[in-house]
Amino acid sequence: MKKLIAIVLALTLCLCLFAACAPKEKPADGADNAEGTENTENRDANVKFDNSSEMVDVSSLTSEQTAKIKVGLIYLHDENSTYDLNFMNASKEACEKIGVEYLIKTNIPEGQECYEAAAELVDAGCNIIFADSFGHEPYMIEAAKEFPEVEFCHATGTRAHMEGLSNYHNAFATIYEGRYLGGVAAGMKLNEMIENGYITADEAKIGYVGAFTYAEVISGYTSFFLGARSVCPSATMEVTFTGSWYDETAEKEGANKLISNGCVLISLHADSMGAPTACQTAGVPFVFYNGACADACPDTFIVSSRINWEPYTEYMIGKVAKGEALSADWTGTLSNGAVVMSEVNEKAAAPGTAEKLEEVKADLIAGKIKVFDTSTFTVEGKEITTYLADLNDWGDFTGETEVIENGVFNESALRSAPAFDLNIDGITLLDTNFG
Amino acid sequence: MNKSRAPLIHITKRKTMPWYCAWGVRGAAIVAALIACAVVTMFMTGENPIAIYAAMLKGAFGTTRKLWILGQNIAILLCIALALVPAFKMRFWNLGGEGQVLIGGLAAAACMICLGNRLPSGLLIAVMTLASIAAGAVWALIPAVFKAKWGTNETLFTLMMNYVATQLVAYFVIIWESPKGSGKIGIINQTTGIGWLPQIGGQKYLLNILVVAMITVIMYFYMNYSKHGYEISVVGESERTARYVGIKVERVILRTLLLSGAICGVAGLLLVGGTDHTITTTVAGGRGFTAVMVAWLAKFNPVGMVFTSFLIVFLGRGASEITTIFGLNHSYGDILTGIILFFIIGCEFFINYRLNFRKSAGKEAANV
Numbered sequence: 041m042k043k044l045i046a047i048v049l050a051l052t053l054c055l056c057l058f059a060a061c062a063p064k065e066k067p068a069d070g071a072d073n074a075e076g077t078e079n080t081e082n083r084d085a086n087v088k089f090d091n092s093s094e095m096v097d098v099s100s101l102t103s104e105q106t107a108k109i110k111v112g113l114i115y116l117h118d119e120n121s122t123y124d125l126n127f128m129n130a131s132k133e134a135c136e137k138i139g140v141e142y143l144i145k146t147n148i149p150e151g152q153e154c155y156e157a158a159a160e161l162v163d164a165g166c167n168i169i170f171a172d173s174f175g176h177e178p179y180m181i182e183a184a185k186e187f188p189e190v191e192f193c194h195a196t197g198t199r200a201h202m203e204g205l206s207n208y209h210n211a212f213a214t215i216y217e218g219r220y221l222g223g224v225a226a227g228m229k230l231n232e233m234i235e236n237g238y239i240t241a242d243e244a245k246i247g248y249v250g251a252f253t254y255a256e257v258i259s260g261y262t263s264f265f266l267g268a269r270s271v272c273p274s275a276t277m278e279v280t281f282t283g284s285w286y287d288e289t290a291e292k293e294g295a296n297k298l299i300s301n302g303c304v305l306i307s308l309h310a311d312s313m314g315a316p317t318a319c320q321t322a323g324v325p326f327v328f329y330n331g332a333c334a335d336a337c338p339d340t341f342i343v344s345s346r347i348n349w350e351p352y353t354e355y356m357i358g359k360v361a362k363g364e365a366l367s368a369d370w371t372g373t374l375s376n377g378a379v380v381m382s383e384v385n386e387k388a389a390a391p392g393t394a395e396k397l398e399e400v401k402a403d404l405i406a407g408k409i410k411v412f413d414t415s416t417f418t419v420e421g422k423e424i425t426t427y428l429a430d431l432n433d434w435g436d437f438t439g440e441t442e443v444i445e446n447g448v449f450n451e452s453a454l455r456s457a458p459a460f461d462l463n464i465d466g467i468t469l470l471d472t473n474f475g
Numbered sequence: 476m477n478k479s480r481a482p483l484i485h486i487t488k489r490k491t492m493p494w495y496c497a498w499g500v501r502g503a504a505i506v507a508a509l510i511a512c513a514v515v516t517m518f519m520t521g522e523n524p525i526a527i528y529a530a531m532l533k534g535a536f537g538t539t540r541k542l543w544i545l546g547q548n549i550a551i552l553l554c555i556a557l558a559l560v561p562a563f564k565m566r567f568w569n570l571g572g573e574g575q576v577l578i579g580g581l582a583a584a585a586c587m588i589c590l591g592n593r594l595p596s597g598l599l600i601a602v603m604t605l606a607s608i609a610a611g612a613v614w615a616l617i618p619a620v621f622k623a624k625w626g627t628n629e630t631l632f633t634l635m636m637n638y639v640a641t642q643l644v645a646y647f648v649i650i651w652e653s654p655k656g657s658g659k660i661g662i663i664n665q666t667t668g669i670g671w672l673p674q675i676g677g678q679k680y681l682l683n684i685l686v687v688a689m690i691t692v693i694m695y696f697y698m699n700y701s702k703h704g705y706e707i708s709v710v711g712e713s714e715r716t717a718r719y720v721g722i723k724v725e726r727v728i729l730r731t732l733l734l735s736g737a738i739c740g741v742a743g744l745l746l747v748g749g750t751d752h753t754i755t756t757t758v759a760g761g762r763g764f765t766a767v768m769v770a771w772l773a774k775f776n777p778v779g780m781v782f783t784s785f786l787i788v789f790l791g792r793g794a795s796e797i798t799t800i801f802g803l804n805h806s807y808g809d810i811l812t813g814i815i816l817f818f819i820i821g822c823e824f825f826i827n828y829r830l831n832f833r834k835s836a837g838k839e840a841a842n843v
Contacts, residue, residue, distance in 0.1 A: 151758065
């Protein structure tokens with residue numbers, strides 16, 4: 041009898057697992073798209089994009105306005121993560137500059153703990169809550185629904201413009217421009233290696249350690265590659281993925297693997313010092329992200345791009361202090377100071393890099409250079425003339441918004457978070473299953 | 476008179492200490508731990524230790540919300556610890572709690588995702604419950620079968636099953652991730668709430684707490700007053716005795732591990748269906764292992780485990796409050812928890828053993 045029960049229970053499990061595999065064959069039944077099919081058609085029509093790059097001059101705030109503000113900050117990791125450290129520095133600096141109180145919660149996982157942390161910060165009197173990691177988003181939305189009087193701001197998220205919540209906001213920056221500049225520095229380094237006879241032109245292969253395989257990372261490595269290829273036309277690139285935002289071992293191993301594959305220059309989009317350490321040991325130059333590390337890697341660090349979150353922190357505090365509404369999306373740019381480059385490390389960079397970067401930066405700001413100019417890349421041998429991007433991410437993975445305009449992929453124009461997810465020619469992807 | 480020198484200290488086993496002495500020692504250990512924490516804190520951070528303790532208390536009990544979160548965390552930890560008890564009493568070292576919780580949670584998430592559009596919420600919850608319990612039970616049953624039939628080492632086997640479960644969850648996360656490539660599922664059915672366990676009286680965590688309270692009571696009676704519980708303790712004391720008195724040992728092992736895994740499956744269900752509404756590889760968060768400590772500290776007594784799980788959760792919550800209020804690194808909270816646990820576990824030594832110091836000759840003569 042008991043065996044029978046055990047068998048029945050085991051079969052139930054098996055059935056569940058089979059059921060679990062079903063959506064692969066029938067994507068129409070989509071993962072968590074439980075809204076029913078009848079309102080899928082007009083739901084995109086109801087979405088309004090509301091993206092701003094506005095800056096708030098915080099020096100004009102009165103102490104009465106700032107006295108009531110208390111900011112709650114939620115970080116995925118702590119200061120050992122370059123990504124979180126970059127946020128922490130910016131938020132602290134902005135809060136101290138304006139003179140508002142703030143509370144920090146570090147090491148908050150992307151789960152119920154994020155909701156709990158947000159709710160506790162509300163209890164502690166915070167009226168602005170900020171979270172820094174993509175996976176915090178659904179839990180921030182839960183909290184935003186529960187506490188309509190508190191403003192919830194979330195970096196890197198994608199859903200603020202769809203949720204219809206007046207107190208939930210996303211922010212990102214046109215970091216693809218920063219990465220493009222990093223790519224230009226990389227391309228110049230490749231050119232130097234070719235001129236020195238260290239490599240031939242076809243050996244100009246870049247390696248890139250990425251975290252995940254979605255738009256945020258794809259947009260990043262593609263812009264970096266386009267920057268490199270704009271100065272070194274024979275450049276190619278290999279990208280490996282770790283499947284984690286912070287995995288020092290995997291990032292280090294990823295970099296080592298790329299180096300042994302013949303990559304002569306490394307860049308990355310992950311949050312630990314794993315890849316830089318590997319590069320310093322192997323003597324391979326690299327372009328960094330999130331912050332300079334010329335001290336740790338004096339011989340190999342070329343330059344780094346990063347998002348400076350200070351303008352956004354000032355924007356969010358300033359708007360709340362003045363009692364004005366925040367836009368659903370906010371996008372930092374080169375011109376509003378949210379996308380910044382570190383000092384060029386002359387020891388590792390090719391001569392003239394700093395000057396060249398200034399020049400390209402001015403062209404980017406003036407709009408003379410467009411990073412995702414569709415005439416500069418091809419997908420499966422063809423130039424892209426039209427593309428529907430999945431800006432309204434309902435979990436159905438289908439694009440609905442035309443983003444190619446006048447021969448340019450309009451990245452971060454309508455929605456702050458990146459949407460470029462094309463696999464362009466010249467880039468080889470490895471370990472897309474996080475090998 | 477014996478001329479050879481006795482060692483300065485020698486250790487002897489105590490017979491039994493009266494319960495009030497034992498609890499006195501434990502109380503003293505906690506006080507000593509708090510003093511040690513205070514000293515470490517003063518030296519390392521320069522903060523006032525009294526303020527630190529106040530912050531710890533505030534972190535655990537400061538607001539109604541904090542009380543609920545405390546209750547929820549105790550409930551989940553206690554639930555997993557309760558699941559381990561019958562196995563441990565039988566001296567089957569089930570270190571697979573983590574994996575059994577994960578696989579139970581995975582089964583619940585699978586139902587929520589794949590059947591969310593097809594079944595009404597009530598029926599879906601019933602299916603989820605069955606699936607979670609079955610998945611957890613099967614995950615514990617596999618090592619049990621090997622142990623019962625071929626005498627394999629259950630410690631290693633259950634431990635390894637944790638990794639299999641973690642990888643399975645990682646695999647399904649990639650299948651169900653949204654958006655593609657982000658490695659995250661997000662909240663399942665966030666707009667509709669299909670398959671979310673009901674909230675009682677608008678309280679998110681009340682259901683979980685009630686379910687675990689019920690399991691605690693049932694487990695207490697099952698272990699102490701049922702034939703099964705008796706069989707388990709006989710098998711634990713001596714398999715041969717058990718065989719001699721006609722207990723079918725294999726059967727007891729299988730039955731007990733089915734129960735153990737099933738309760739872990741319930742913990743997975745409560746986490747995924749009740750609070751988190753998502754599945755990640757870290758949803759159990761190491762509690763499958765912390766639960767081992769909870770169970771041991773309370774000598775496998777379900778009622779005592781309410782207190783030990785309270786203690787561990789209280790320390791964790793208090794420590795995290797310290798890091799927030801004083802702006803210290805999160806690891807600092809772990810250091811304090813480590814110090815306190817060191818004292819609490821260490822004091823068991825003094826309860827079980829006596830330290831005998833070398834006495835001066837005169838005193839010894841007087842004692843004799």
